[in-house]
Amino acid sequence: MERKTTPKSRLVLQAARSCFLELGYDRTSMDLIAQKAGVSKATVYAHFESKEALLYGLIEEEFEIDGPPPLWDPNRPILDITAALTDIAHRFTAIFLTDKKLGFHRLIMTNASHFPAIAEIFMNGGPRRHLEEVRTFLERGIDAGLLCIDDLDLAAKQFLSLVQGDLPLNWALSMQPPEPGRYEALIKGGVRVFLAAYGATRKE
Incomplete structure (x- = not known):
């Protein structure tokens, strides 16, 4: 999926995050995501072609931007x-x-x-x-x-x-x-x- 980085795509992703985590994927509709984001459903589809694409985008973002921090610093010597x-x-x-x-x-x-x-x-x-x-x-x-x-x-x-x-x-x-x-x-x-x-x- 081609990543979208416009302000409106960010709003859509944030709304999808809230809906998916609260209701689950199956119970979340594109209408609900649009309503939560304060945009039209056409705007949602302009940035993400499907609910599946939104799910992929959200999980990719989770690991690319807010993924787990490194487990250790390779620049520090192991003293203990x-x-x-x-x-x-x-x-x-x-x-x-x-x-x-x-x-x-x-x-x-x-x-x-x-x-x-x-x-x-x-x-x-x-x-x-x-x-x-x-x-x-x-x-x-x-x-x-x-x-x-x-x-x-x-x-x-x-x-x-x-x-x-x-x-x-x-x-x-x-x-x-x-x-x-x-x-x-x-x-x-x-x-x-x-x-x-x-x-x-x-x-x-």
Whole structure:
């Protein structure tokens, strides 16, 4: 889809965001989006040829403009591997703890089977990007003599699984996130287990 960046297209996207997140894709009509944006339906179609195009535009924008921040700063040296991994885990799990992200996740999950390209946008903007960031960090940790890993891809997946626990399941089921103390314990335990397996000083 060719991206639209006019002021009116921004109004339409903002209206679509509000309607999709509040009512869902199926219950939202182009008439409702036009009404919410304060423009005619013809104006909506002038910028987005269909409701599907609006959905794609909204999700693309979410990851391009307001996507998750980097998990770590590659310009900073790794001085404390435990602290660095803990910081990455906090940045990663923060994604699962906001109502806004919950709403977008629900929107994507309920429509991905009908619009496969949405799943690709989501995977490229979120999970695949995070895995690559963690993989690069782990590689840096190996170079610094802090980690001992044979399969970087596997280790990156294991790390993210350890520190996220059941947060994605809570998210998918629209359940409330755990109390801060619970996911702090999850992060600390996940980092500890990961380093027991891959730390350079682990016991063979």
